[in-house]
Amino acid sequence: MIKAHLRKKKLKTGKQSLYIEYYKGTQTLANGKIKHLREYEYLQLYLIQNPKSADEKKKNKEQLELAKQILAIRQAEIYQGKFKIQNNHKGKTTLLSFYEQKKEERYQTKGNYDNWDAAQKHLERYCPAHITFNDVDVEFIKGFRKHLDTVAVTKSKKKLSQNTKHTYFNKFKACLNAAFDEGYLKENLIKKVKGFSMGESTREYLTHGELQRLSQTPCKFPLLKRAFLFSALTGIRWSDINKLKWSEVRDEGIDGSGNAIFRIVFQQKKTEGVEYLYISQQAKELLGKRKDSKERVFKGLRYSAHMNLQLLRWCMFAGITKHITFHSARHTNAVLLLENGADIYTVSKRLGHKEIRTTEIYAKIIDKKMKEAANLVPKLELDGIG
Helix, strand or coil, X not given: CCEEEEEXXXXXXXXXXXXXXXXXXXXXXXXXXXXXXXXXXXXXEEEECCCCCXXXXXXXHHHHHHXXXXXXXXXXXXXXXXXXXXXXXHHCCEHHHHHHHHHHHHXXXXXXXXXXXXXXXXXXXXXXXXXXXXXXXXXXXXXXXXXXXHHCECCCXXXXXXXXXXHXXXXXXXXXXXXXXXXXXXXXXXXXXXXXXXXXXXXXXXXXXXXHHHXXXXXXXXXXXXXXXXXXXXXXXXXXXXXXXXXXXXXXXXXXXXXXEEEEEXXXXXXXXXXXXXXXXXXXXXXXXXXXXXXXXXXXXXCCHHHHHHHHHHHHHCCCCCCCCCHHHHHHHHHHHHHCCCCHXXXXXXXXXCCHHHHHHHHHHHHHHHHXXXXXXXXXXXXXXX
16 A cells, blocks of 8 residues: 655755655565665645744745645545545556556566567557546557557568567556556556457478488588577577577586486576576587687677578578578477477476466477378278278
8 A cells, every 4th residue: 555645855945845755665676675665746835944934934834734635635545546446646647657667667577578668669659748547548548459450560660460469469458457456547448448369370390301401401601500400409599599608508427328418507588597408419519619618609600681591591402491590490399399209398498488388389280280190191992881
């Protein structure tokens, strides 16, 4: 529950400024320290310090009484906000400033900040800066949905994908849900507007046979070839392969069967989670000769349109006509693991997914292939079956 208190601040002029302090509790920061959350409303009311005349004392009494009346109104509004009745003071808050606040809360908790930030850019193009929660209605919400659907474009001037529209509108939805819960909106209007459904994304991958052909086909850039095949054998993302250092590659001795044990300990760039990933002898060999611990393993690797083109050409020389990107190597790893008996939980952990549902799409791919296989056997000419 927010608490409001009347405070005084001494000014250089000798007067005291009256303001209301809104205490919103505490927040634990990433470093473990406690941060007290406070907001302030300056009332433009002032007291004369050490009043001497009767007029000055009367003026002080009037200013203080007015400040106390405002405080009482604010406390009533806070109480009403608890019961989902719109706080009139909060209703004057601009939508964009509130969204910014909610976005920054995600930064503190590492919760999907990038998606909130990307969605904000489209919201700012649609929503004028002066729009407050008092201006927000169902038509305004429908307008933003339409904006994402028909107007919004990517940096390359392409229409947003179905899943991108779904993601961005969900951030807007979360913002308005929070606004209702905290008393900025008197009604949860977002419930009256249907969002975007999640599209079924295509995850292009290579079969074992295709990956075998690719590994035996020369590539103009051997470094690109090693990095791609390493991703296909381990499932590691481009961003993590690109920054991988030799200090993160561990030789951990020999197992009971006499096989060498190798493990990579690294922090995922996307999720910031620390991963401990065992890799095969073949994957280790793709890394090349060990160098200084601070040096990048794939030093000189670059992500560019030219490299993407060379990847496609390499695939074409191998007789593969699929639209393969570097990320397809990660998809390939997931599918090959499931095809060869790995359970979905293990695959999810190896890929560093936070939620098992992210991994389940690969299980659907395997299931689809199983269904297709049912019709691969040629039909029989049946006769006399009764």
